Amino acid sequence: MSTAATDLRLTAADESSADLDALRTPAAAAARPGATPALSVRDAVLEYPDGDNGVLRALDGVSLDLLPGSYTAMVGPSGSGKSSLLAVAAGLITPTSGTVTVAGREITGLTRGERTALRGKEIGMIFQQPNLIASLTAREQLELTVHLDEDATRADKKAARSRAMELLERVDLAGQADQRPHQLSGGQRQRVNIVRALMASPALLLVDEPTSALDRERSAAVVALLGELTRDAGVATLMVTHDHEFLSATDRTLTMVDGRLQD
Numbered sequence: 001m002s003t004a005a006t007d008l009r010l011t012a013a014d015e016s017s018a019d020l021d022a023l024r025t026p027a028a029a030a031a032r033p034g035a036t037p038a039l040s041v042r043d044a045v046l047e048y049p050d051g052d053n054g055v056l057r058a059l060d061g062v063s064l065d066l067l068p069g070s071y072t073a074m075v076g077p078s079g080s081g082k083s084s085l086l087a088v089a090a091g092l093i094t095p096t097s098g099t100v101t102v103a104g105r106e107i108t109g110l111t112r113g114e115r116t117a118l119r120g121k122e123i124g125m126i127f128q129q130p131n132l133i134a135s136l137t138a139r140e141q142l143e144l145t146v147h148l149d150e151d152a153t154r155a156d157k158k159a160a161r162s163r164a165m166e167l168l169e170r171v172d173l174a175g176q177a178d179q180r181p182h183q184l185s186g187g188q189r190q191r192v193n194i195v196r197a198l199m200a201s202p203a204l205l206l207v208d209e210p211t212s213a214l215d216r217e218r219s220a221a222v223v224a225l226l227g228e229l230t231r232d233a234g235v236a237t238l239m240v241t242h243d244h245e246f247l248s249a250t251d252r253t254l255t256m257v258d259g260r261l262q263d
């Protein structure tokens with residue numbers, strides 16, 4: 001995955017900017033047929049034990065391809081299997097049957113350690129609440145993974161610092177780089193959370209209800225920002241949401257019903 005995300009500067013989506021259209025969708029990063037899917041799920045079945053002898057089928061034969069640069073929403077009733085699909089796509093849960101391939105590597109055949117390594121490199125995850133660390137500044141949240149890596153060199157740390165600053169600048173938070181979560185608004189915290197997930201230039205971004213803690217205006221801004229970042233970073237984004245009013249910002253909406261995906 002390229003670091004194209006750092007090459008363009010983008011004003012946060014909740015700020016007015018006449019330049020946004022010009023920065024959107026560089027041809028190289030736009031979703032294109034024939035590209036290796038960032039995520040490919042084939043016939044995934046996920047069963048949980050249910051009662052003494054029964055099983056609950058959370059995923060019932062799900063197949064899905066997500067191309068680089070595509071922005072996909074997933075909606076569906078509570079308990080229909082949306083979070084289960086995100087967990088399977090992230091390699092956090094191994095499906096009962098079926099395969100999951102991320103950036104060309106089938107993760108269902110990997111060891112746990114290999115899956116963790118691949119996740120760190122190729123998969124960004126964003127959850128409902130920005131789970132930022134209270135004692136770290138915005139910049140330190142982004143640099144944390146590199147600082148925890150015993151093998152990281154000084155050059156790696158320096159590169160992480162400059163990428164963190166570029167990403168914060170890109171979402172209009174350079175001025176808040178040294179602030180801790182309690183000094184940031186809810187929308188600002190979620191923007192830190194989003195760019196933190198992009199630090200490793202992942203192929204796939206999995207997002208679980210990113211707007212549930214935000215008001216309507218901030219929610220619209222976050223959904224739009226995710227679209228901007230998806231397209232120019234060339235990442236494939238799969239976002240679970242209950243906010244049907246923002247679906248027009250995405251390229252495609254999938255509906256999960258009883259463990260099955262409907263386009």
Ligand SMILES: Nc1ncnc2c1ncn2[C@@H]1O[C@H](COP(=O)(O)OP(=O)(O)OP(=O)(O)O)[C@@H](O)[C@H]1O
Pocket residue numbers: 048049056057058076077078079080081082083084085256
């Ligand atoms: N760890 C688990 N053990 C047993 N059953 C589970 C487990 N996790 C989820 N389930 C069941 O699997 C089904 C799908 O759950 P899942 O969380 O994927 O739904 P969802 O569409 O994400 O729901 P929501 O919109 O409420 O978050 C549900 O019936 C749920 O009760």
